[in-house]
Amino acid sequence: MTDIHLTPGTPAETDGTATCCGTATDTSGEAGCCGTATSGDAGCCATTTATSGEAGCCGAATDTSGDGEDIRAQVRARYADAATRAAEGSSCGGGTLYGDDERGELPETALRASLGCGNPLRVAELGxxxxxxxxxxxxGIDVLLSARRVGPTGRAHGLDMTDEMLELARRNAAEAGATNVEFHKGHIEDIPLPDGTVDVIISNCVINLSADKPSVFAEMHRVLRPGGRIGISDVVAEDHLTPEQRRVVGDWSSCIAGALSRSEYLGGLTAAGFTEVSVEFTAAYAESMHSAIIRARRP
Structure with a gap:
C-alpha cells in the first residue's frame, strides 16, 4: 500500500471556492459548516463529531462502512438538519460557489442551504x-437557476430523498415565482421519471453519497434521451488513494468516504453506456481528493 499521510478534518481550498460544506471556520472562533470551533461551540452543524456512528452536518462518524440503508440514514439526517437550519436563518454553505449575478436570482434560503462542491451549471450549457x-x-438552488436558463418552454426537475429539503425547495420555488419546476421525492438509484425524457442531468456533490453508484449511472443513462448529456460536480479521489484510505480522511456523509477515484468514475460511466466521458479536477478538497467536473453523453 502506498504510504500516504491523511489528516481528517476540513477539506482544502486552493482557489477561494467553497467545498461541499461551505466555509469551514470564521474568525470569531465559532465553526462554520465543517469547521471545529476553538471555543468548543459548533456553528451551523450543532456538533462536529458523532459517537453513535452517525455524522452530524459534516462531522466524522465512528462507523463509515455501513450498508446502504445505514449510509442513507446518515446522509438524510445531515441534510434534514441543513434544511432546517437554512429555513431558520443559519448558513451551511451560503452559495459561495455562485457568481453575484446567480446569487441575485435566488431566495436567501436557497443560498443558505447550498452544500455543493462546484457549480455544474457552468458546464451544463443549458439551452x-x-x-x-x-x-x-x-x-433547489441549481433547479431554480436551471429553470431560468431553459425558459418557459423548458422544464427543470429536482430529485431529493429528504422531506425537509423538498419542503424548503418548493417554498423557494414559490418565492422565486418559478412555474417550470417540479420537485420529486425519491432516490438517485431509482429515478422516478420515464425513460428517455431528460436532455441534461446535473448534480452537485451528491453522487459520492450513494452506496450503489452503478445503479445511479444506469438510471442516469435510462432517463436521458439519445444524445443527452451530464454535467455534474462531485468529489473525486486520485487513483492511488484506496477506499480504506478515503475513509481515513472523512466519513460518508461529509462527501469523502464514498467518493470514487478518477478511474472508477471513468470506468463506471463507460460501463453504463456513456461516451465522451471526462473527469476534470478543479480544486483541492482534501489530501489527494478534489472537487471535479464530470461530463458524459448518452449515444
Whole structure:
C-alpha cells in the first residue's frame, strides 16, 4: 500500500471556492459548516463529531462502512438538519460557489442551504426548451437557476430523498415565482421519471453519497434521451488513494468516504453506456481528493 499521510478534518481550498460544506471556520472562533470551533461551540452543524456512528452536518462518524440503508440514514439526517437550519436563518454553505449575478436570482434560503462542491451549471450549457434533472436537488438552488436558463418552454426537475429539503425547495420555488419546476421525492438509484425524457442531468456533490453508484449511472443513462448529456460536480479521489484510505480522511456523509477515484468514475460511466466521458479536477478538497467536473453523453 502506498504510504500516504491523511489528516481528517476540513477539506482544502486552493482557489477561494467553497467545498461541499461551505466555509469551514470564521474568525470569531465559532465553526462554520465543517469547521471545529476553538471555543468548543459548533456553528451551523450543532456538533462536529458523532459517537453513535452517525455524522452530524459534516462531522466524522465512528462507523463509515455501513450498508446502504445505514449510509442513507446518515446522509438524510445531515441534510434534514441543513434544511432546517437554512429555513431558520443559519448558513451551511451560503452559495459561495455562485457568481453575484446567480446569487441575485435566488431566495436567501436557497443560498443558505447550498452544500455543493462546484457549480455544474457552468458546464451544463443549458439551452431554451431543454428538460434538466438535478440529482440531489436539496434546497433547489441549481433547479431554480436551471429553470431560468431553459425558459418557459423548458422544464427543470429536482430529485431529493429528504422531506425537509423538498419542503424548503418548493417554498423557494414559490418565492422565486418559478412555474417550470417540479420537485420529486425519491432516490438517485431509482429515478422516478420515464425513460428517455431528460436532455441534461446535473448534480452537485451528491453522487459520492450513494452506496450503489452503478445503479445511479444506469438510471442516469435510462432517463436521458439519445444524445443527452451530464454535467455534474462531485468529489473525486486520485487513483492511488484506496477506499480504506478515503475513509481515513472523512466519513460518508461529509462527501469523502464514498467518493470514487478518477478511474472508477471513468470506468463506471463507460460501463453504463456513456461516451465522451471526462473527469476534470478543479480544486483541492482534501489530501489527494478534489472537487471535479464530470461530463458524459448518452449515444
Amino acid at each position: 431554451p426548451g431543454e428538460t434538466v434533472l438535478d440529482l440531489g436537488s436539496g434546497g
